[in-house]
Amino acid sequence: GNSVTQMEGPVTLSEEAFLTINCTYTATGYPSLFWYVQYPGEGLQLLLKATKADDKGSNKGFEATYRKETTSFHLEKGSVQVSDSAVYFCALSDRGNSGYSTLTFGKGTMLLVSP
Amino acid sequence: EAGVAQSPRYKIIEKRQSVAFWCNPISGHATLYWYQQILGQGPKLLIQFQNNGVVDDSQLPKDRFSAERLKGVDSTLKIQPAKLEDSAVYLCASTQGAQGNTIYFGEGSWLTVV
Numbered sequence: 480g481n482s483v484t485q486m487e488g489p490v491t492l493s494e495e496a497f498l499t500i501n502c503t504y505t506a507t508g509y510p511s512l513f514w515y516v517q518y519p520g521e522g523l524q525l526l527l528k529a530t531k532a533d534d535k536g537s538n539k540g541f542e543a544t545y546r547k548e549t550t551s552f553h554l555e556k557g558s559v560q561v562s563d564s565a566v567y568f569c570a571l572s573d574r575g576n577s578g579y580s581t582l583t584f585g586k587g588t589m590l591l592v593s594p
Numbered sequence: 595e596a597g598v599a600q601s602p603r604y605k606i607i608e609k610r611q612s613v614a615f616w617c618n619p620i621s622g623h624a625t626l627y628w629y630q631q632i633l634g635q636g637p638k639l640l641i642q643f644q645n646n647g648v649v650d651d652s653q654l655p656k657d658r659f660s661a662e663r664l665k666g667v668d669s670t671l672k673i674q675p676a677k678l679e680d681s682a683v684y685l686c687a688s689t690q691g692a693q694g695n696t697i698y699f700g701e702g703s704w705l706t707v708v
Contacts, residue, residue, distance in 0.1 A: 483636075515699075522685060522701035523637070568636055572697070579625060579649050580689065582697055584636030 481506045485569050485585035492592050498556040500588045502543075502569035505550065510571040512536075512545050512552040513582070517566045526554075526567070564592045596620065598700035600686050606706045612674035615703040618667070619688030627697070628661055628671050629685040637685055643669065676707045 486501040504510065514526040514536070527536035532547035541556045552569060569585040599618040607613050619626050624645050629637035640659065642650040646666035654661070658677070663669040673680055683702040689695050 513696075523687075523699040525696050525698070528696065570636075579642065579644055580695070580697075581627070581639055581642055581650065582637075582687075584638075586634075586636045 481510070481571060481573055481583045483569050483571055483583055483585035485567075485588050488566075488587075488589035490588060490590045492559055492590070494561055494592055494594055495558045496592075498554070498559045498563075498590065500554040500567055500569075500590070502552045502554065502585060503550050504552065504569070504571050506571055506573050508573050510573040512543070513570045513572065514541070514543055514552070514554050515568045515570060515584075517568065517587070519565070523568065559590070559592045561592045561594055564590055566590070598686055598688055598698055600684075600700035600703050602703060603701065604704045604706075606708060607676055609678055609707050610675040612672065613676060613705060614673075615671045615684050615686075615705075617669045617671070617686030617700060619669075619686070620698055623688035623690055623698075624666070625689045626663060626669050627685075627687040627689075628669070629687065629699075631683040631685055631702070633682070640671070640684075673705075676705075678707050681705055681707045 482505045511530040513528045515523040516526045527538040529536040529545035535544045543554045566587045566589050568587045570582045572580050626643045628640045631637040640654045641661045643663045661671045685702045687697050687699045689697040
């Protein structure tokens with residue numbers, strides 16, 4: 480079946496540091512890949528997505544490239560801010576047994592940014 | 595555009611009691627999901643509807659959980675009787691349905707079972 484593996488957190492950085500959160504996946508088909516972000520006490524918000532190999536998703540200074548050869552979708556940001564502190568979830572969307580799209584999530588990586 | 599609406603936001607119940615959560619998806623979204631997110635873990639799919647039909651409920655604990663989407667719009671998720679391990683955030687999400695389309699989440703219903 481499908482699965483997503485993320486690096487364990489928490490990731491602790493100082494403001495303006497470079498961020499990488501690793502994500503690899505296993506899928507039987509050709510999934511779409513997503514990064515969702517969850518701020519404290521809130522629901523999941525889509526951060527970025529990529530629907531095919533070599534696509535790069537980007538938003539709010541974050542970016543991730545769909546690498547089919549390494550089955551990876553690592554999240555990067557050049558300069559993090561305190562307001563980026565949140566939990567980040569990597570996810571894939573594929574047609575499940577039902578034939579309809581469903582999301583499979585990783586366990587999440589907490590990012591803590593200090594001033 | 596209104597987002598996915600969920601209620602109640604917070605609920606505390608004793609074990610063996612029952613609870614119900616309500617979700618109203620984004621207008622026009624045929625696919626609706628209920629996910630369970632236990633603290634420190636990623637969301638896990640409980641049930642998926644396409645219009646008013648169930649297309650995947652393989653991970654729904656059917657002895658205590660039930661869900662319905664009678665008119666193909668809003669949905670309710672019920673737990674009866676609740677167990678301590680049901681303490682989690684219950685997330686409703688919706689999408690238009692095609693693979694690659696963004697799946698939008700509500701803010702979640704936070705359940706604590708004591």
